[in-house]
Amino acid sequence: MRRLTLEEWEQKYVAAPIERFDQKYVMFSRPIWDETIKELMRWATERSPSRQKPGYTLQDQALRIAARTGTMMYLFESDRPNPSRIARDLAEVLTPERLARNVRVSLPPADEKLEINDRAKLTRDVKNAAIYFGADAVGICKLDPRWVYSHSYGLGDGEHNPQEVPEEFTHAIVMAYYEEYAMLRYSPTYIADAETSLGYSRMAITNAYVAKFIKVLGHKAMSCSTNDVAITIPMAMQAGIGDIGRHGMVIAPRLGAGIRLSKVLTSLPLIPDAPIDFGVTEFCETCKVCAERCPSQAIPHGERTAEARNLSNAPGGLKWPVDAEKCIRQWARQGKPCTICISVCPFTKPDTAFHRLVRWLVDHVRGADRLYTKMDKLLGYEKLRDPADFWDAWEPQPTTRPRVKIRKR
Numbered sequence: 001m002r003r004l005t006l007e008e009w010e011q012k013y014v015a016a017p018i019e020r021f022d023q024k025y026v027m028f029s030r031p032i033w034d035e036t037i038k039e040l041m042r043w044a045t046e047r048s049p050s051r052q053k054p055g056y057t058l059q060d061q062a063l064r065i066a067a068r069t070g071t072m073m074y075l076f077e078s079d080r081p082n083p084s085r086i087a088r089d090l091a092e093v094l095t096p097e098r099l100a101r102n103v104r105v106s107l108p109p110a111d112e113k114l115e116i117n118d119r120a121k122l123t124r125d126v127k128n129a130a131i132y133f134g135a136d137a138v139g140i141c142k143l144d145p146r147w148v149y150s151h152s153y154g155l156g157d158g159e160h161n162p163q164e165v166p167e168e169f170t171h172a173i174v175m176a177y178y179e180e181y182a183m184l185r186y187s188p189t190y191i192a193d194a195e196t197s198l199g200y201s202r203m204a205i206t207n208a209y210v211a212k213f214i215k216v217l218g219h220k221a222m223s224c225s226t227n228d229v230a231i232t233i234p235m236a237m238q239a240g241i242g243d244i245g246r247h248g249m250v251i252a253p254r255l256g257a258g259i260r261l262s263k264v265l266t267s268l269p270l271i272p273d274a275p276i277d278f279g280v281t282e283f284c285e286t287c288k289v290c291a292e293r294c295p296s297q298a299i300p301h302g303e304r305t306a307e308a309r310n311l312s313n314a315p316g317g318l319k320w321p322v323d324a325e326k327c328i329r330q331w332a333r334q335g336k337p338c339t340i341c342i343s344v345c346p347f348t349k350p351d352t353a354f355h356r357l358v359r360w361l362v363d364h365v366r367g368a369d370r371l372y373t374k375m376d377k378l379l380g381y382e383k384l385r386d387p388a389d390f391w392d393a394w395e396p397q398p399t400t401r402p403r404v405k406i407r408k409r
């Protein structure tokens, strides 16, 4: 794995000047103002009857809808430049004093602020706290204003306002959450979507913990779970979490493509990580499994480009721009998200010794990408699982490893 300077990263991924993107054009904002998309996203807000089909039963839906519950923490994110209306209303009634009374926790000390003498130790401690609170990987980048949306767009009511992040927020803590491969292989059913949903719930809660930790230290923190306030993918790349794949998702060296991302913006002067190169771009140039298997043919088969394919692509970055309109049409046909591209990606694997070895080979023996893809297909990894026996075969495991190690000194 090679660490890149920001200049090298820029040369590899930025082909044209980047204009700040308006959140109004993000696919999930469009149902509010774009009639063509409104119809296609009805499944997301209306009741969806269960079916007598494995993977789509009431019990499968229950797993998925319950797993989303934690995302409601997003509604408490009131520190961003344009908090949602619900966040503003909640902030009025849920004062710190009321919260402390109800959950029996002390209020933070008044007028105390952590003095920063050692940035390296501070960075280590913040990263450790992020892992302790639930992230599976964490990286730091300076906040690059190009990724901050020019305007915010309220998903609930379409409030559309110019957006500026105050200058004191100089850094971002970017976190990744692993999604279990065993669950993702049930794509595109509700079973796989339960895992995606759990990723969103975990990120919302972990984000809240990390932001609170920094605020109690007397410094600034802005929790941005999901993809709010700024575009997370280039930030995750700059923070060394991983590299972008043909399917438009970040692929992390140990966690693969089945990850969800969040970030907390902060005033803490943390030490940034370096972007990384571990062979993803070259691998994707020959692999194309996601493009072949995408049911809506939304993923390009050709070369990377900096041009947008439609309103929802941010132009300027060199990538394989996924056609989000085609993708969302597929979600409408299914009445739910799809994620087949993530599930079939050869990088989406459990973190076993065998898969670590294959990843090492992909990184260090770069000429053989065609062979690796062929092997992946031959070993049957491209095949998705039949959900018929899911509930009988399902054995979620309790955490048996200690969650915390204390090093001997």
Ligand code: SF4
Pocket: 247, 293, 294, 295, 296, 297, 298, 299, 322, 326, 327, 328, 330, 331, 337, 338, 339, 340, 341, 342
């Ligand atoms: S989520 Fe499904 S439809 Fe969308 S790009 Fe991936 S494979 Fe294609």
Ligand code: SF4
Pocket: 245, 246, 247, 248, 257, 283, 284, 285, 287, 288, 289, 290, 291, 341, 344, 345, 346, 347
């Ligand atoms: S499936 Fe293949 S081409 Fe697509 S992102 Fe994964 S490695 Fe790249």
